[in-house]
Amino acid sequence: MRIPLRQMIDLGRYMRRQKRLGEKYYPLVLMLEPLHACNLACVGCGRIVEYKDTIRDQMPLEEALAAATECGAPIVSICGGEPLMYKHIAPLTQGLIEQQRHTMICTNAILLERFVKQVAPSPYLSFNIHIDGMRETHDRVVDRDGIFDKCVAMIRMLKDKGYRVQTNSTVFKETSAEEIEELVRFLGGLGVDGMLLTPGYHYQVLTNDDIYLKSEEMPYKFHKVRKLAEDYKIINTPIYLDYLVGERDLLCSPWTTVTRNPRGWKGPCYLITNGHYQSFKELHGATDWEFYRTKQDIRCRNCKLHSGFEGTVALEFGQSLRDSWRMVRHYLS
């Protein structure tokens, strides 16, 4: 299975409860960024540019745990920055597991050996390892030799110890379809539990946008991903892949994936920033969700961000028999 069964059941139960309560704009995933500092400086990372003035800030542990209860999302993705540099990462992870939230740590893998001595495997815990290509490409993207080999060693170690491991790969303009295939086959051989492949984000704070796929370049590369998804554990949903290859349009659901960082609740979405709000309620009060749902902001023009569009896929589950059947087959395979 590409997604743990328990996570799917919990997510379905949570969504049914929100519907019964008459909620329309509710979160599925909390992107929890307890810090923005990182031990790498990757090409295309908007966070270290946007938050350079607060790069040393770290959220107090109580605040990070309270963010999860405040929004109530059943899935928490701890990201950053490099979350394993957060001084409270072990108690934060334990606390989220105790809250029975499906917790994913998005990491560059450098500090994993230290972390696994502190937190045991759990059905609520998984790792999401950043790996943007084969050795030469990945080490170039992260601007440091040896990181690809480190990721591979850490994936092996995590699998040996019984942790659930996913990978997250950004497809850039320079990533060839052949390299995508090589990477997917290689990661499949390592036994990873899931692979997410997404187009690079045009962060509003970055000016070097020649590294990103243009809309017209996207279909060819994601056709390849869709084909590979028939044989490998690619977790992009088939509906989102249809969107990436240009066969259908999707509206955005930015409220399904909300971001909390040391400055507050970032809105309107993971990618673009109008402001940081001191409470989750304030974020909702300040954001015209329908405006962003219909992608009217000029900054939405080139966006194919999975956090906006996979949320839409989840919310629309059940509306079309054909799509629902494709989704069920995808998750069970």
Ligand code: SF4
């Ligand atoms: S389309 Fe992209 S930039 Fe616009 S609200 Fe959705 S996720 Fe944000």
